Amino acid sequence: MVIEVNRITKRFEAFTALKNLDLEVRPGELVALLGPSGSGKTTLLRIIAGLEFADEGRILFDGTNAGDRQVGERRVGFVFQHYALFRHMTVMENVAFGLRVVPRDKRMANADIEKRVMKLLSLVQLDRLAGRYPSQLSGGQRQRVALARALAIEPRVLLLDEPFGALDAKVRKELRRWLRRLHDEMSLTSIFVTHDQEEALELADRVVVMNNGAIEQIGTPEEVYNMPATPFVYEFLGNINRIDCEISHGKARLWGVEVTAETHDGTPVPSGTLKGHAYIRPHDITFIDPSKQEGAPAVVRHVAAAGPTARIELAVEGIPHLIEAELPRQQYLELGLRTGQSVTIAARAARVFPPAAE
Amino acid sequence: MAAGKTHKDRKVSPLTESVAVRACLIGLALLFIGAFLVLPLVAVFTEAFAKGVGAYVDAIKDPIALASVKLTFIAAAIAVPLNLVFGVAASWAITKFEFRGKSLLITLIDLPFSVSPVIAGLIYVLLFGAQGLLGPWLHSMDVQIIFAVPGIVLATMFVTFPFVARELIPLMQEQGTEEEEAARSLGADGWQTFRRVTLPNIKWGLLYGVLLCNARAMGEFGAVSVVSGHIRGLTNTMPLHVEILYNEYNFAASFAVASLLASLAVVTLLAKGGLEWRYGHELAGSRG
Amino acid sequence: MSPSTANSTLAGYDDAPPPPRAWGGSWRQPSVLPGFGITMGFTLFYLGLLVLLPLMALIFKAMEFSWEQIWAAATAPRALAAYRLSFGAAFIAAVINLFFGGLVSWVLVRYQFPFKRIVDGLVDLPFALPTAVAGIALATLYAPNGWIGKLLDPIGIKVAYTPLGVVVALVFIGLPFVVRTVQPVLQDLNKDVEEAAASLGASRWQTFRRVIAPSVMPAALTGFALAFARALGEYGSVIFIAGNLPMKSEIAPLLIIIKLEQYDYAGAATIGSTMLIVSFLLLLPINVLQRWSRLRSAEV
Secondary structure, X not given: OOEEEEEEEEEEOOEEEEEEEEEXXXXXXXXXXXXXXXXXXXXHHHHHHOOOOXXXXXXXXXXXXXXXXXXXXXXEEEEOOOOOOOOOOOHHHHHHXXXXXXXXXXXXXXXXXXXXXXXHHHHOOOHHHOOOOHHHXXXXXXXXXXXXXXXXOOOOEEEEEOXXXXXXXXXXXXXXXXXXXXXXXXXXXXXXXXXXXXXXXXXXXXXXXXXXXXXXXXXXXXXXXXOOOOHHHHHHOOOXXXXXXXXXXXXXXXXXXXXXXXXXXXXXXXXXXXXXXEEEOXXXXXXXXXXXXXXXXXXXXXXXXXXXXXXXXXXXXXXXOOEEEEEEHHHHHHHOOOOOOEEXXXXXXXXXXXXXXX | OHHHHHHHHOOOOOOOOOHHHHHHXXXXXXXXXXXXXXXXXXXXXXXXXXXXXXXXXXXXXOHHHHHHHHHHHHHHHHHHHXXXXXXXXXXXXXXXXOEOOXXXXXXXXXXXXXXXXXXXXXXXXXXXOOOOOOHHHHHHOOOOOOOOHHHHHHHHHHHHOOHHHHHHHHHHHHHOOHHHHHHXXXXXXXXXXXXXXXXXXXXXXXXXXXXXXXXXXXXXXHHHHHHHOOOOOOOOOHHHHHHHHHHOOOHHHHHHHHHHHHHHHHHHHHHHHHHXXXXXXXXXXXXX | OOOOOOOOHHHHHOOOOOOOOOOOOOOEOOOOOOOHHHHHHHXXXXXXXXXXXXXXXXXXXXXXXXXXXXXXXXXXXXXXXXHHHHHXXXXXXXXXXXXXXXXXXXXXXXXXXXXXXXXXXXXXXXHHOOHHHHHHHHHHHHOOOOOOHHHHHHHOOOOOOOHHHHHHHHHHHHHHHHHHHHHHHHHHOOHHHHHHHHHOOOOHHHHHHHHHHHHHHHHHHHHHHHHHHHHHHOOHHHHHHHOOOOOOOOOHHHHHHHHHHOOOHHHHHHHHHHHHHHHHHHHHHHHHHXXXXXXXXXXX
């Protein structure tokens, strides 16, 4: 199903949660709404579900206005952040709930309901636990019950609010991969909300980065990570070094290299001299031989070498905070970096933005 | 603006009831409260002044009425502080320590709540009365408890026994022992720990419990009625005086004394509401 | 939905459900906090002296009499009639309170209306108002010439000086028990389970019946039991409105007092013990109910 979000605005008293927002989700897509808390991502998800109502704008499901229909009529599967399981019902009764509240003339026979529920429970691998109560389940199991319950009504779209937020790291990672495979098999249009960039980048077909009730960028995980459209996306996704620099005539000089400044909305960079920020990913910092190439002198302050990449903190002349670099382990060993050592660094890639207009 | 119109097609939120249903439910609830709670309260004051302000003042200035007021205050003045000390001690032992049989102890403390006040009076008559277990011995010592002030105080203490502990136990349970342990680790002795750390945390809950304890102590009827002997001017508390006047068909005087007790109830409710409103988070968690 | 399953890898990580909490060890866990001995000692001393010892006296006193005497006193027609009225009226009043108490809690938690805070405070009036005052007020209101009695008399309903009057007084006394146990549970009910029910297609009524009501039921039953227990022993608010006709509108606590006044200690002790035993038997299911509801509604 195609979901169109059409110029949605939502206010809570004085606070504007969503500002004139547009979004289109394609059939079978798995989309992540990613942003810090207060960015409006959960509000947007709840408006799509019909749990909340926009002050302005429309939500279209396959081209028809969903605003006419209440949440129960929209056939959305909603998985709540804290699962919202019915604590007085068994796993089985929880999953069957959506089938049992159908008006009598349209309701399936009891035996059919039971069959459908058991099939769903085996899909989420909880058929053994059908008779348990939610309080007798672990977090990951509750999560899967919530998912099975949402799927039971054969939703046209699956909406998940921070689906892994309440789980510990290990469970979260495995459940994430499992959900991705489940989605691929069912090809059900799905939207999930997360504040965890790793989750969004690993799981989603497309990532919608939100901030302050507006969309900063929409793109594939690769696009948003490698080509952040705005300084916000740069800082929000992945580790980043932000360095003050001076832009003059649209260009900035950084560690001996000239970088062309750009703006996030494509408007021309103001001419003249102005302050700006350069963004460099840690893995784009290289250690060079100063006799062959121009760079910045730096001193190694700390090395964390556990794992496949080594993280090196560097004090660079003229920069008040430490700069972080990442090297593959092999390269780190070859260079033989040590705390206190003097080195010269350069940036393999960097982008420069003038300060935000607002 | 075309998009601006669409919010009108939103229906009733799926998470609440229609206006009509809401209005009906509110109306029904208010009708019930009005008939069962407001009317009796209004009736007390209306009846009290039915024969005019003069009759009202006379009824209250009557020496026998004043004696009943005095006895009521004496009983409360003894019962409330003792139950306050007990409540604090019991809550301290129960919430700051882990021991076996704790839930049994809590159940026993709650016991007077589930015992009929008449039975509360009865047990003291059976213990201290002329034909009671200790009756002959008390008689030989020339001590009278039943049909005398000590019996009234004892019965009042019994029925108000759990009030303070009841308020404090959940509150202190919720607060845990970390702050007291911190105080101890910083060198405070037991009394300092209690006075400077525990007491400030429970003071409003304590006041709340005392308030309810006092209201019940002054208003207790059944238990006191059994042990009092109804001796006018000597062993009659205010509620008992209300009964006597009522049974003598002296309604206006009866309601006049009753109106004093009703005022006490209203003041208690106001103070209670004020405490809940102002310090709700410092009272027991469930009320938070 | 595709029939195939995304299986295999999940088996390995079923994170364990939380283990049930167990407390073991000696009689008392060691603590750095002082004062256990003195506070515990005083607690037990005071409890024993004021409550347990006198209660024991009741049992001892009852044991002074022969079985025949006890049986005769406990099952005298007048006593049986009093039990029947006390239990019957207390039960009916508790049922009425279950309904209206639930309604009042719902309205107070979910809706906004003028003077809500005052109404909320008024619910506690039966706790704060001395029972004798409530008794004479209710008797006056429901007497044939009273404000309410005047309305009911023409249609043939007599409340004051009948068993119906007993029920009215017990409804007054029991209301706060139901409201004050149901209200906090309703308040703590997570909005998201209702949203979940709505998103699964449940109507508002279905959500109430299948999701909200079962969650509140344990608390409501606890409130019901508390109101019932309180009503059983209630004296002050009842005797003025009841009329106190033997065999008709005489409640058990009043019968105890009458026996005492006649120096029939055996009768008083027997009826008192019977009622006490029943109260204890009532406490038991209340505790079981509370434990059960706490287990069932454990944090999800």
